[in-house]
Amino acid sequence: SQQGEEDPQALSIQEGENATMNCSYKTSINNLQWYRQNSGRGLVHLILIRSNEREKHSGRLRVTLDTSKKSSSLLITASRAADTASYFCATGETSGSRLTFGEGTQLTVNP
Amino acid sequence: DSGVTQTPKHLITATGQRVTLRCSPRSGDLSVYWYQQSLDQGLQFLIQYYNGEERAKGNILERFSAQQFPDLHSELNLSSLELGDSALYFCASSVVPAYGYTFGSGTRLTVV
Numbered sequence: 641s642q643q644g645e646e647d648p649q650a651l652s653i654q655e656g657e658n659a660t661m662n663c664s665y666k667t668s669i670n671n672l673q674w675y676r677q678n679s680g681r682g683l684v685h686l687i688l689i690r691s692n693e694r695e696k697h698s699g700r701l702r703v704t705l706d707t708s709k710k711s712s713s714l715l716i717t718a719s720r721a722a723d724t725a726s727y728f729c730a731t732g733e734t735s736g737s738r739l740t741f742g743e744g745t746q747l748t749v750n751p
Numbered sequence: 752d753s754g755v756t757q758t759p760k761h762l763i764t765a766t767g768q769r770v771t772l773r774c775s776p777r778s779g780d781l782s783v784y785w786y787q788q789s790l791d792q793g794l795q796f797l798i799q800y801y802n803g804e805e806r807a808k809g810n811i812l813e814r815f816s817a818q819q820f821p822d823l824h825s826e827l828n829l830s831s832l833e834l835g836d837s838a839l840y841f842c843a844s845s846v847v848p849a850y851g852y853t854f855g856s857g858t859r860l861t862v863v
Binding site: 673675680681682683684685688728730738739740741742743744 | 753755784786793794796799807809839841843850851852853854855856857859
């Protein structure tokens with residue numbers, strides 16, 4: 641079973657708009673990471689936020705983490721058609737060394 | 752190019768057959784992870800190796816096995832293949848998970 645659950649499962653927006661994706665998880669974590677996957681390709685690491693951090697920025701990406709609610713959000717600002725992809729959250733658990741991935745959010749940015 | 756090399760990119764084989772998927776991790780990464788991605792199951796963790804030793808096991812079937820060699824490349828062996836084994840198989844490597852994974856481009860396995 642997946643640790644993380646992304647919400648929404650699918651999101652369709654216009655270029656220039658912001659996209660927000662949410663992730664919830666169940667167990668204690670060391671860190672939470674977001675990955676992007678273009679159709680049929682490998683996953684690409686976007687950003688990592690540690691359990692003692694609340695917010696992190698990288699370019700047009702903003703990630704928040706609320707460990708009390710066991711949730712995270714990924715905000716992509718000023719979206720572009722090239723941002724069209726599936727986005728996955730992944731949690732690094734305190735008890736192990738592997739990452740557990742959520743089901744993903746399919747983002748479509750319409751030009 | 753992510754630095755993680757997976758071969759072959761595509762594989763079509765018949766039920767009951769055995770295949771071997773190969774992964775070369777990014778230079779300097781000691782950990783290798785194998786994941787299976789199918790439409791109905793999402794990304795499922797199969798197994799992790801660290802510097803040649805098995806470190807963690809996930810939802811890996813008994814028909815599947817893996818190993819990591821002294822040069823750190825890894826192979827995933829899938830035997831007695833069934834139609835349901837058709838999926839994308841990804842290899843990823845990392846120094847430590849806290850720094851994130853680097854994924855290969857995957858092997859698309861089709862069992863007919």
